[in-house]
Amino acid sequence: MHEHAGRERCMELTTIERSAGAFQKPVGxxxxxxxxxxxxxxRARVVSAVELGGGMYNNTFRVAVTGQDRPVVVRVAPEPGLQFRSERxxxxxEYASIPWLSVIAPxxxxxxxxxxxxxxxxxDWMIQTLLDGSPAAGPQGLxxxxxxxxxxxxxxxxxxxGRVHGVRGPHFGPVAGPGYATWxxxxxxxxxDIATDLDAEGLNAADMRQVVAVAMQEPALDDITEPRLLAGDLWIVNVMVAEGAPEPTISGVLDLDRTLWGDPAADWTIRMALAKPGTERDAFWDSDGYGPLDRSPAAxxxxxxxxxxxxxxVRLEHHRLGNADGVRSTYDDMAAVLTELY
Known part of the structure; x- marks a missing residue:
């Protein structure tokens, strides 16, 4: 972190130091x-602003502004020319998703x-209220x-x-579009789109195009006929927990910008809940949690x-962060998936 006085009436500004070539560009x-x-x-004057870590896409600040009873959160999207086609x-x-996410509005x-x-x-930028609680991924969290x-x-x-997945929608694909008639x-x-992004970044996308070829012929995809809402990025890093609670209690959910309409099983949340079987994550599938997952051959x-x-x-994310080992590992993992698909 880097602290300095801003040019606007000595604003107290604390930013995250990044390299000149970093994806997240400075907001002054x-x-x-x-x-x-x-x-x-x-008449509003920013008294102080602290850039928050944890996020790897938008620049996010906790900002104290005159005339506001409590700090607000200012989020600034990446420059348009830096956004991947698959993340545009x-x-x-996220803004288009808010009316559909009323089931978790509190x-x-x-x-x-x-x-x-x-x-x-x-x-693009957005100002939001500051959620109470501690980040679930932080030292005072889980x-x-x-x-x-x-x-x-x-x-x-x-x-x-489960509440999010229960919401039915008008089309398949991202909430804000483009929409598709079929899953x-x-x-x-x-x-x-992901394969195109990989090509643009000079990464080998041959395995992704193999998956495209499979998807074009896979009849099981046609079993999904009702668009359901997928949170897109709901997991520990995007959750707040109540401070001082006797047990970890989720008090807030944020940064649901990758929402889409489709098969709930395709949600990132489902992937992460399945990632470490035999651990505490198994409680996700309890009858008073999400409930059992469909494990039929088609599913x-x-x-x-x-x-x-x-x-x-994930490969694109690792590449954006300069994690070469992470990029390489996705090729091995993808090869294992393709072995099962073929």
Whole structure:
């Protein structure tokens, strides 16, 4: 972290130091002041701003502004030219999802202001209320409790995911579009976008294109005929827990910008809940959590295609963060998936 006085009336600004080539580009004191002028009026002054870690896509700040009873959260999207085809305009997708996420509204931050005009800083931005609690992935979160108590947390995660997955939608694909008439079309489009992004970054996308070929012929995808809401990125890093609670209690959910309509089994949350069998995560599947997962032969075939889609997205993420070992590991994992698919 780097602390300095901003140019706008000695604003106290604390930022995260990054290399010049990092994906997340700086947001300065003048930018934050301009955003708050647009949202709260010319009399509003940013007193302090602290850039929050944990997120790897948007720049996120906790900002104290005159005239506001408590700090707000300012999120600034990446520059348009830096966004992958498979991740384009995620903040706009999140905003379009809010009415559909009313089933978990008490857990979510409220939107105070948004701006897609690029008149202020040339990037999309959003201001939200600050959620109470501690990050579940932080030192005062899940790790502050004994491991047996974690089952309570994962059971709650299952309940929340189940509520989201119960919402029915108008089309397949990202909530903000483009929409598709069939789940097969939406899956193929997503896989092709990831492959195109890999090509653009100079990474080998041959295995992703093999998965596209499988998806084009896979009849099990056509069994999914009703679009359901997928949270897209709901897991520990995007959850808050109540401070001082006797057991880990989820008090907030944030950053649901990868929502889409489709098969609930394709959600990132499902992948993560399945990732460590035989651990506390198994409570996710309790009857008073998410409930049992469909493990029919058709569902297993679909899950392999979903796993390949996740691996492609993870490969892009590792590449963006400069994690060469992580990128390489996805090729081995993808080869194992393709062995099962063929």
């Amino acid at each position: 004191a003048a930018d934050l002041q301009a955003i708050c002028h647009r949202a709260f009026g010319r 305009q995620l903040m706009r997708n 857990l979510m931050p409220r939107v105070i202001a948004t701006d897609w005009s690029h008149e202020v800083i040339g990037r 790790s502050a409790y004994p491991r047996p108590a974690w089952r309570t947390f994962f059971r709650q995660m299952g309940t929340i995911a 097969r079309q939406a899956v193929i489009a997503s896989l092709e 297993v075939r679909r899950s392999l295609i979903y796993q390949a889609r996740h691996l492609g997205a």
